[in-house]
Amino acid sequence: MAVDVCVLGTGLTESLVAAAFARFGRRLLHLDASSAYGGCWRSLSLAEFVHWAGGSTNFETPVSKVSGGDFRSLPPEAWKAIHRRCTKAPLGAEIFRPRQEHDFEEEPETPLQDEALASGEIALRLAPHVQYGCFVDRSFEWDPFDKLSDVELCKEKRSLLKSPTSFSLDIVPRLLFGRSDSVDVLVESGVARYLEFQGLKSARVLTPEGLFAVPLTKSEIFQDAHLSKPEKRTLMRFITSIQPFVGSLSFQSAAQLGVDQVRKVKGPTELDSSVLGVDLQEPWHRFLEKQQLSQRLQEFITYSICLWDWSPPGSSSKSTSYPWPELSCGEALRRLGSFVSSLGMYGRGTSMPLLYPMYGVAEIAQGFTRMSALHRGTYALRTRPTHLLAKKDEHQGWQMTGVVTHRGEVIRASTVIGSCDHITQDGAFEQGSDSTACRRATVLLDRPLLGEDGVNLCVVPPSSFAPPLQNVVQVLQLDWSTGTCPRGYYVHHLSQAWIGGAPDGAFVDIDKVLESLLARCEEATCLFRCRYIHKPRPIQRWGTEDSPMRDCSAAGSLAVVADPSAVPQLVVSDEVDEARQIFLACPAAAGAHADDFLRKPEHVAEEERGGVMEELELFNEQMQETKQADTEKLCAGEPQ
Template sequence: MAAEDLPSEFDVVILGTGLAESVVAAACSRVGQRVLHLDRRSYYAANWASFTFNGLLSWIQQHQEESLPEEVQDWSGLLEEGEELIYLSNSDPASIRNLQVFCYTSEEDEEEEAVSPGPSETTEEEAVKETSETESADSKDEEGNHQAVHTQGEEPEADQPCPSAAPSQSQPTRKKISYAQLVKEGRRFNIDLVSKLMYSRGSLVDLLIKSNVSRYAEFKNVTRILTYRHGNVEQVPCSRADVFASRQLSVVEKRKLMRFLTSCVEEMEEHQAYSGRPYLEFLRNQQLGDNLQHLLLHSIAMVTEDTPTEEGLASTRHFLRCLGRYGNTPFLFPVYGLGEIPQCFCRMCAVFGGIYCLRHSLLCLLLDMSSNRCKAVIDSRGHRISCSHVVLEDGYVLANRKRLATPPRFVSRAVLITDSSVLPSDSEQQVSVVTVPPIAAGCPVVRMVELSPSTMTCVPGTHLVHLTCQSVGSAYEDLSPVVTRMFHTPESPDRGSRPSVLWCLYFNMADGWGVEPEGHDLPSNVFLCSGPDAALGHDHAVRQAESIFQKILPEEDFCPPAPNPEDIIYDGDNSSSSTAGGLEEPEEERQEEPEEEHQEEKQLLEEASSPAEE
């Protein structure tokens, strides 16, 4: 809708289209609230967004430009008696910092040997040079080229055409991807600003199924969990079959691992004795060798050495519960990137009457001083809009409204485009997650997600790699040592058989976990949503959205199922007896019998109780 045609009254006004804000918008609209959803940006999903390669270059350029001081306008003429203005910020420069771009591939197309000398490096300015000649960041969102409105939870059909992976090194020659090709094929990339995965029994998947929003997207299984140890990348056995097929574990290690995982399924008195003590200490006392301790700590529980035992065991149990629901690992990834998920909830909001305006913002809130509630907002066109509740992305709140709290935390991010996989295989469908332990004292644990072209996030002949860690220094300082070890760059001591980095981006992003919703001096009916956090899953954002919704509408159901189009009955249409309340669960859930819900754990129990084979 055009901004000048906006109604002057809504129930809920939401500023920012991140995941939490989008879930709140969908939930409110679904139960009949009049929702206005705005974003000052030209694209959806805020810091949760996915960009084409060319769109990412534009995003980089925007964040490298020095922002001009905001011009504060006087809107006191719109005040009524007993009202006060609360001004908002129209930019959030602190959420992204320390951007560094490197291009290690050639500028123009050229034929090269399969094993070529080290690629040339260009400066950051050269890497972003062509941005102004490429498409803008919102081209993907506004033109709807993603078209991800299909089925939920399954991989593409076997006969569906999928982009091929990079050819093996046994081939004598191949065409090396140049920077010009990356720009030319830029629309075929979907590059996430955040790197997360969806636990198959996590809160986000449950919400997608419950609300029926899952029908707006497609998902792929994460096919491999890998580990990095002693300079080698190896596959981690997840299921019972994987454990006994593993070549990295001895027969004794296999049985010890099965017995330990079996013992983790239920809480035991022995576990409580280690409460507050490090999980690594607990693992050592279980007579597990260094190899199994490494796998359990870093690749299954995915925690650090000083994580408390109760938290490590909870993470291990969650990993086991998620196995087997949709595939051989606990994780799913949305085709076309994580930026699809906020947009899916925005679609649901729009279906039930929500109104959207991009490149549109709020300048200030109008406070009713007698009730300490926000009664209206003023948008970027100077229009006064009455409302009952306001939901804000936390970056819009000025510093003078923030109470003194702990220093903000940051997440270090790196995005790489590489020419092959860190662990080549015959399959073209691999989606991998790797946890890299600290490579030296004081270094952070790094999580790496590698996406193949089958996820529709990169072009054939490339892989898209995301690295994430809690910030210690700048993103380059935190992550470049890992990139240098696991990939080939000009800084690498030797080439070996590692993938070459064609292009990479480093940046720091504000960690949404540390944002305190109550740590701001705002009216009682104004609620804040934080940005992405450093965790692998989406639990923080989903909990935040549900909490805000319950404060706004405590008597309403959070995201009840949306009816399928074929289930809707129109006035005078008696051809169908289906109703919106009679929706069935997704097919994947219907096929799963209740008694098989913990099938993986039962298999572990059977194996652990069988006669020893050592």
């Protein structure tokens, strides 16, 4: 089989690149060793999630306790019905063990035949496929706070696991800014038609005094009962001073906006920030101090609006051997602009500065796979690569020539793109033990911890506890309206960024925040808790510096896609930019321009232009009718 591009892995970035090449008219083959789409961006059912995290889906509860006594004393029809739920134990055993199928049986590998190689071609052996390789130290606990009896826990597990599609749990939860490159690509490419989103309802901060919603508009600031009058005046003065850089629908009147609201408001990177008269390299916390903002307001802005992942110097009890990155004015204004310019972009008021994809972030990747398939891209799951083929050219050096699958199939391709799970040279030693990581926890409760239903975000500054936390903690709450869990349950994702190795007690801060939120909602029950460390791997997947894979990567015929970023913890980051850069650097896209990345089909663009003209003509007609009606009224009011 011969194609132009072979993509290995169906994560978000890989799916973006595949869709771009398919739309560009290239022959595309998209493979994944897994049995489902998504890769490290996948959203799992509850049974899959428990299995992935190392937990048990067995009920393992004595039948005598479930039935209220020794089941042998029940009528035969009753205890036979109970036994039918058991799949392993013989008749009379007192253990529930429901069968759960998670993994498919791996096919044996067919050896590569020498005659399959062309003259001068070499086969580079790949290490065995490792699924979800950037997530380590996984653990899972049912009822971690021992609030349920054995019988109650058995009933809860049976209720939760009975429907395989009732949960869709993200391994890497992500939000999208309403005004961002990611949303623009979704809309421009048409993939947004396959998706639905829920908007963020509130941004909150957990302080020693309580859980407070962050005011985001003028009316919310003036009506906030927790801010003092001096704080309100200072905050409004600060918002006014940065208004030239962070335009927002929420801070402008209808008269200012006119008809085309979205195009009237400038984005966060469209203006020269020098109009503010500030040093963009100055530390952000010093800039805020000069604005005479209180410590509480500084934390509100830095953590809830800028969504900064690191505490400033001297604000936590962290070891000085791991200094956190410092937030500069330039980066803070960019983040502030992204958040504020998204207010009111979709929906009313402040309801949707951030968007969450229905059924999980994996839906975005699947949307691009659908688009690729519409442009004749070919997909094959349960197909793992075992070798990369390369050949040395006299003028261009080493170049990719194909991929070999575990079935011995040889796929000829001049460009190979793959995830870290799929592309690792056999025997390569992974570096990067001191890279940025993210400690994550996913918990399921029967009550919302953030005060209301829907998509809610909470940040916990280090100063919220004594002694201070090692770093800021973020909490994302989801409910049934997002399609991630059944009605009556609430999924909470807690995360904390970290640099360096994982010391003992890596989840102390996350556990402390969870216990504090549970203490404010005493009636809530934590049904399970899963903890793991998200640690992206380096994209240099070859063993030595003289490896042909390294030369192929430098030439663009081989591209390794980065793992989902650990920071930002909860916001889609640079995946679109990464996909665009890979697309433009590959030989298969020779002659392409930046506008060719996921370029809109001409017939779609023509339809949109026609629609705009129709709307403009209708607007002009309405204006003429209004003007004529006003003229008639004036004439009718003149004296006879």
